[in-house]
Amino acid sequence: MKIAQAHLERARQARERERARLAAEAAARAEKEWTRAVRCDAHPYLSQKDVSAYGLKMAAGKILVPVMDMAGTTRSLQFIDADGNKKFLFGGATAGCFHRIPGTNDVVAVAEGYATAASIHMATGWTVLTAFNAGNLLPVARAWRDAHPGCRLIICGDDDRWTPTGNVGRAKAEACAKEIGGTALFPSFTGKEGGPTDWNDLHQREGLEEVKRQLLGSERDNRHFLYRLKAEGPYPTEKYVRETPPDLQWAFKDTILMGSPFVLCGAGGTGKTSVSLQLAASLATGRALLGPVFTPERRGRSIVLLCEDPEAPVWQRVHHLGRDLEPDEMETFIHMSNIQPCLGEEMRLVRDGPAGLCTTEAFEALLDLAKRTPDLAAIILDPLNLLHGADVERNEEAAQFFSSKLAWLGKQSGASVIVVHHSVKNSTGRGERFNLEEALHVDNIRGSGAIVNGMRGACILAVLPSKEAKKRLGLSVMPKPGEYLAGKVGKVNYAPQSDAFYLRRDDNGLLHPIQPQTTAKRGNLAADVMPRVCAQVAKLAEEGKQVTQRMFIRVYAPEWNITQKLLNDAIERALFEDWLAVLDTLNDSGRKVSYLITGDKYVPPSESQQFDFNQ
Secondary structure, eight states: OHHHHHHHHHHHHHHHHHHHHHHHHHHHHHHHHHHHSEEOSOOHHHHHHTOOOSSOEEETTEEEEEEEOTTOOEEEEEEEOTTOOEEEOTTOOOTTOBEEEOOEEEEEEEESSHHHHHHHHHHHOEEEEEOSSGGGHHHHHHHHHHHOTTOEEEEEOOOOTTOTTOOHHHHHHHHHHHHHTOEEEOOOOSOOTTOOOSHHHHHHHHOHHHHHHHHHHHHHHHSOGGGGSOSSSOOTHHHHHHSOOOOOOEEETTTEETTSEEEEEEOTTSOHHHHHHHHHHHHHHTSOTTOGGGOBSSOOEEEEEEOSSOHHHHHHHHHHHHHHSOHHHHHHHHHHEEEEEOTTSOOOSEEEETTEEEEOHHHHHHHHHHHHSTTEEEEEEEOGGGSEESOTTTOHHHHHHHHHHHHHHHHHHOSEEEEEEEBOTTOSOOGGGOOHHHHTOGGGBOSOHHHHHHOSEEEEEEEOOHHHHHHHHTOSSOOOTTOEEEEEEEEETTSOOOOOEEEEEOTTSOEEEEOOGGGSOSOOSHHHHHHHHHHHHHHHHHTTOOOOHHHHHHHHHHHHTOOHHHHHHHHHHHHHTTSEEEEEEEOTTSOEEEEEEEOTTOOOOOGGGOOOTTO
8 A cells, every 4th residue: 555655756756847847948938928018909809809919029920928926937928829729838837827918906806818818907907818718717816816905896797697517606605705805796697699708898888988887886895894994983873763664565564674684485386476466466556465464565567476286277377366356457467467387497596506505597597587576575585495506495594594695686676586485294184173373374384494585474374174264254054174274474574463364265266365254343244234335336336436246345345344255245235226337337448347336225324324444
């Protein structure tokens, strides 16, 4: 064994001697060729790249780029011909060596190729080091950091997203920035044709001003905000004390905050996707389709990405939901809800790469879509387990990173970010062992506690066993399995927690809010409810509002704590007795719409009979 190790060591030393000999010969040859070469002011390659010559020479029609070490010694040369083909002197050292374009000393940038480095310098005036390849970014940055420990380094990486074997440019740049404590910046392109990757591509496509805007803006934005804080004031504390704070901006009042992440959790089959779609419809129409717990505070657009369902079942659900809306609401839903089945697409927003945890192209694309969407109120992502390439559900660090990026997505877009997730298996019990309080506890959210901690709110859904539903809701007949759900907003950071709420699933999978019979208000006969119905229709008419029978039932059944059947019976009786009538008209789309109006035999209640519509 010792003999073999000695043999390997002798072989290694021989290779090192040979490498040193070749490097010395290359350095000597580089010095000679550099001395004989002439100054380069123009060249077809430079014209093609639209950059100037900085410290270059030319010989035999080729550009010579000096490859120098920190001592200023020329160790090799890079040759570039008119077609952009590049090669180095045989045996020449490149690790930790670079070409320097001198500029301002407050920031030093490191880039891969000469043309990229030149574009960066032309846009910013920075000193820029050409490292020649992605693998040399870290050796060059480390060497410069050792020599200039107080210098701020910016790693201007290539975004090789089109390379089938992986995005080496981004991975190496991010790893370099992480090790030396610098910042990695990458260009952002408005068009993807031709597969652009580097800052020179951006220069040629969108101009030098755009390169400047992205580099200077990103450099400021990416520097940690603590550097920008004033040590001796003034502090924002004065504003917080003296000025009236703005109201919190809610997507759904006291439940889901704008610009923040929220998790919607439940076991398989609880209807999480249906809830997601109906939340989008609620934001589009401004109506609380799922009851008072999810009362929209605003109307706005939604981006709904469904990552595990094929298009056919998504189509069916959206079709039934749209058809269940009023005609005007349906048109609004169509134009305000961007529902996209994404099965088979790469949708992971974060991953564990060579440089550690990082965001992906999908994250950047989603953020771009969100910023381009006007009046965006919500981004709904279903399900969480297909949105990450890291061990988010078991690793605290990965979960914290994932949650922080969802928060960043919300902050940058201004929209609420609703993520659908699974609860732990067997968390609710079965049959006689079912415990609703346990089923709706936030501890049932699957995975690391950092997922819950990173969210500004959480809602848990559970299917009520048939016996439990009949007993808890006061039903007269045994319901079908899975027909009734219970839910609870178990975490809200900026508002009181709500009580449990209940939903009924119809034959098309749509969910409707329902109140337990045991808590319903007195008066369970249609004749008792009919005067109140007519008075409400009259009140709406005075306010210039029109309502269909279906909309009236959906709005006022949960508000008045009565069943939809009882309210429908009251309306039918009022129509039969001519207390109410129907006005047929056409909406803007040319569809027939039937509105409720007071009938010939309706008599307004006296002052002593006035209803309190807030009760």
